[in-house]
Amino acid sequence: MAQEGKLEKIKENVWKLEKDGNRFSVKRYQSSSTAMKVKHVHDELHSASFLHIVPVMYEEDRLLFIQPWLDGAKAVNFKKRADRTDSLAALHALHATQAQIDWHASPYLHPYPLTMKWEDRIVRFREISGACEAYIGKGQVDEILFYALNAISIVKRTYQNPLNGTLLHGDVVHHNILRDATGVIRFIDFDLACTGPAGTEIALWIHRVLPQIDYDIDFLFDEQPSLKKLDSASKTLLLFPNELLREWLHFFTLSPAARERQAKQLIPFTESALSHWPKLWYDVERINI
Numbered sequence: 001m002a003q004e005g006k007l008e009k010i011k012e013n014v015w016k017l018e019k020d021g022n023r024f025s026v027k028r029y030q031s032s033s034t035a036m037k038v039k040h041v042h043d044e045l046h047s048a049s050f051l052h053i054v055p056v057m058y059e060e061d062r063l064l065f066i067q068p069w070l071d072g073a074k075a076v077n078f079k080k081r082a083d084r085t086d087s088l089a090a091l092h093a094l095h096a097t098q099a100q101i102d103w104h105a106s107p108y109l110h111p112y113p114l115t116m117k118w119e120d121r122i123v124r125f126r127e128i129s130g131a132c133e134a135y136i137g138k139g140q141v142d143e144i145l146f147y148a149l150n151a152i153s154i155v156k157r158t159y160q161n162p163l164n165g166t167l168l169h170g171d172v173v174h175h176n177i178l179r180d181a182t183g184v185i186r187f188i189d190f191d192l193a194c195t196g197p198a199g200t201e202i203a204l205w206i207h208r209v210l211p212q213i214d215y216d217i218d219f220l221f222d223e224q225p226s227l228k229k230l231d232s233a234s235k236t237l238l239l240f241p242n243e244l245l246r247e248w249l250h251f252f253t254l255s256p257a258a259r260e261r262q263a264k265q266l267i268p269f270t271e272s273a274l275s276h277w278p279k280l281w282y283d284v285e286r287i288n289i
């Protein structure tokens, strides 16, 4: 199917296909296990009549994944209240599918390796810390490491990945959550889907939202009452400077020209995050009592 028609490249492995007046997204996977996992997740969610996905088109090539292109869809903007509210409701709905689907029985899904992932991020951040100092100075690099190490030691004491979890999308960044032209939230890109506690993914969603709302946890918890039910192990995850580590690690994968452009945003982003972290730490401990 993807061979005929007009292809427009969106990313390295994603295209927009126009064929017979219809538009599709076409993604090519490197690994058949990821492709099979993503198809399996969509099949199960479709059987459960889950609203917040995009249908999957049948395709013979097992490495290709084709969906109708959502014309007029926009990535959510976590600065907007309606987008925070609706994306969180869709995420809760995704996690609630465990009532209909036994996700742990799926051979394609593995438990979310949170502590391993975060420890690995710290190791890799240490490796780039010298290069990072050239942009933000030793003081800020040390601060990031200080918060990361303190947070991971608490997380390792409190975090468990129990077998009574659910499906996690695995990558709740704003551009994987689209609002379609009719206003419905649609999750795309289940490449990192896995199983785990719903609270873990809610905490990861909060990590993404906090920089957009001046790290004001009290404001967010008042605005989104469902967050008050978050268990304390999940709230503890908020202490980890996840976005800072991820962004700086990504930064050093860029070309020199792209780095210069990105530095203009990432340096103030880092300063802002670090200036809010002491209060954030205090707030998390307070809401965790």
Ligand SMILES: Nc1ncnc2c1ncn2[C@@H]1O[C@H](COP(=O)(O)OP(=O)(O)OP(=O)(O)O)[C@@H](O)[C@H]1O
Binding pocket: 010, 011, 013, 014, 024, 025, 027, 054, 067, 068, 069, 070, 071, 073, 175, 176, 188, 189, 191
């Ligand atoms: N069905 C669709 N309708 C509209 N836009 C789409 C659709 N599928 C993908 N896109 C657009 O293409 C982009 C890339 O798709 P996708 O997220 O699947 O690729 P990716 O390489 O995994 O991205 P990343 O790793 O950056 O999250 C999306 O962020 C979205 O803007």
Ligand SMILES: [Mg+2]
Binding pocket: 175, 176, 188, 189
């Ligand atoms: Mg994506």
